[in-house]
Amino acid sequence: MKSSARHVAPDAMDRWPEERLARFQQRKIQRLLRHVYARLPFYRQRLARAKIHPDKVKTLSDFARIPTFSKQDVLHEIKRQGRFDFGLETIERSAPAVLCMTSGTLGSCFLYLPRKWRALRGDSLLRAYWWAGLRPGMRMLMAAPGWHSLAVQESRLIERLGVSYVVPWGTFLPRNAGNFIDTISDARPDFVSIFLPMLYAILAECRRRGVNPAEVFRSVKSILAVGAPMTPRSRQQLVRELGVGDIFEGLGNPEGLTAMECASHCGHHIFVDCCFVEIIDPKSGAPLPAGQRGNVVITTLIPHGSIFLRYDTEDLGTILPGACACGKSWPRMEVYDRRANELQISGQRIVPYDVRVCLDELPELVNLPFAVVRSETRMERLTLLIQKPASGNLEEIQVRIANLLSKQLNVEATQEWAEELPQRWKGVTVIEEKDWRGARV
Numbered sequence: 001m002k003s004s005a006r007h008v009a010p011d012a013m014d015r016w017p018e019e020r021l022a023r024f025q026q027r028k029i030q031r032l033l034r035h036v037y038a039r040l041p042f043y044r045q046r047l048a049r050a051k052i053h054p055d056k057v058k059t060l061s062d063f064a065r066i067p068t069f070s071k072q073d074v075l076h077e078i079k080r081q082g083r084f085d086f087g088l089e090t091i092e093r094s095a096p097a098v099l100c101m102t103s104g105t106l107g108s109c110f111l112y113l114p115r116k117w118r119a120l121r122g123d124s125l126l127r128a129y130w131w132a133g134l135r136p137g138m139r140m141l142m143a144a145p146g147w148h149s150l151a152v153q154e155s156r157l158i159e160r161l162g163v164s165y166v167v168p169w170g171t172f173l174p175r176n177a178g179n180f181i182d183t184i185s186d187a188r189p190d191f192v193s194i195f196l197p198m199l200y201a202i203l204a205e206c207r208r209r210g211v212n213p214a215e216v217f218r219s220v221k222s223i224l225a226v227g228a229p230m231t232p233r234s235r236q237q238l239v240r241e242l243g244v245g246d247i248f249e250g251l252g253n254p255e256g257l258t259a260m261e262c263a264s265h266c267g268h269h270i271f272v273d274c275c276f277v278e279i280i281d282p283k284s285g286a287p288l289p290a291g292q293r294g295n296v297v298i299t300t301l302i303p304h305g306s307i308f309l310r311y312d313t314e315d316l317g318t319i320l321p322g323a324c325a326c327g328k329s330w331p332r333m334e335v336y337d338r339r340a341n342e343l344q345i346s347g348q349r350i351v352p353y354d355v356r357v358c359l360d361e362l363p364e365l366v367n368l369p370f371a372v373v374r375s376e377t378r379m380e381r382l383t384l385l386i387q388k389p390a391s392g393n394l395e396e397i398q399v400r401i402a403n404l405l406s407k408q409l410n411v412e413a414t415q416e417w418a419e420e421l422p423q424r425w426k427g428v429t430v431i432e433e434k435d436w437r438g439a440r441v
């Protein structure tokens with residue numbers, strides 16, 4: 001192994017003064033704009049329609065005038081042109097590339113990821129894994145299947161860091177939790193990169209097998225979890241239950257977002273070397289100041305492969321105000337949920353994450369599955385379905401839940417206990433009322 005810790009350790013860019021970071025990002029954005037205008041028909045047409053020439057974009061306010069687009073627009077273009085490469089990809093036919101698929105509730109589209117993309121995004125991701133404690137010589141369990149864009153980036157950082165790696169059989173679906181337990185027990189990794197819902201599935205499988213999760217995770221020093229937001233209390237509870245040194249939550253999407261928790265665990269530092277993040281007002285589209293919740297719009301700063309410029313991720317998030325205790329200058333953000341999961345209850349806008357934060361204040365309910373029942377009609381009350389806790393007085397807990405929700409979210413709540421949420425609802429935090437009624441008959 002040639003690489004040494006000193007050779008691959010991240011540089012000091014994460015401590016650059018704010019002004020230097022702003023200048024750096026502005027330069028990257030301008031370069032990217034000129035590139036997409038010259039090379040990519042999808043953007044050239046959009047910019048022309050909006051009457052914006054890259055040379056006229058001098059400030060971030062100018063940049064904010066460029067119309068956003070969403071997955072619907074991407075799917076529409078794929079259908080209209082009948083091809084995956086519809087004009088937002090820089091394709092160099094002679095360079096090797098990976099074609100990834102992004103699936104999800106909204107439909108599937110494709111990412112064209114050439115070697116230069118893999119190098120730049122992978123090198124950036126190395127910093128995130130370094131923050132989470134991955135070091136040369138360690139053994140890492142990687143959970144992302146080979147076709148996933150995260151695996152493409154992870155393979156790069158694995159090479160650069162010189163770590164050995166283990167891949168469990170099967171993808172990160174809960175039904176494969178048993179394979180993951182067997183692999184962790186046999187291969188004894190130091191570091192685990194995993195999807196959070198899978199971590200919960202592993203815990204459930206440990207309970208079924210009657211094994212102590214801390215015994216399974218005995219060799220693991222730290223875990224990097226992605227794929228769903230974790231509240232501070234649920235993180236602490238997971239650290240205790242698994243007996244690991246720490247758990248870090250990463251935020252990211254294949255279209256370009258990379259953000260990562262530091263050891264302070266107060267939001268996710270945005271990786272300004274590879275992406276630019278805006279939070280915009282869902283109605284007016286105007287950028288929102290730090291502390292306000294709105295739509296997360298991202299721009300990749302890597303000018304290779306599929307390029308997403310002012311892409312509306314359809315997530316709800318906030319840029320967190322103030323500086324982080326860790327001393328890193330990269331701004332911090334939080335993502336709460338998909339915009340589609342936002343509920344309006346008697347004038348309050350709420351996502352299941354807000355409810356989770358309240359439930360986690362009760363030690364009996366930390367990490368217990370729950371769901372919010374959404375009605376097709378106007379909702380005056382919050383209706384919750386919560387898995388019965390193993391201990392505690394249910395009536396008393398119910399009163400405490402109602403008090404917490406009223407105090408912190410300003411909503412009245414109706415609540416029911418379930419022995420166990422049906423398998424198909426695991427990890428689904430918003431259930432439509434008609435499905436719920438159907439399931440109860």
Ligand SMILES: [Zn+2]
Pocket residue numbers: 262263264269324325326327328
């Ligand atoms: Zn920090």
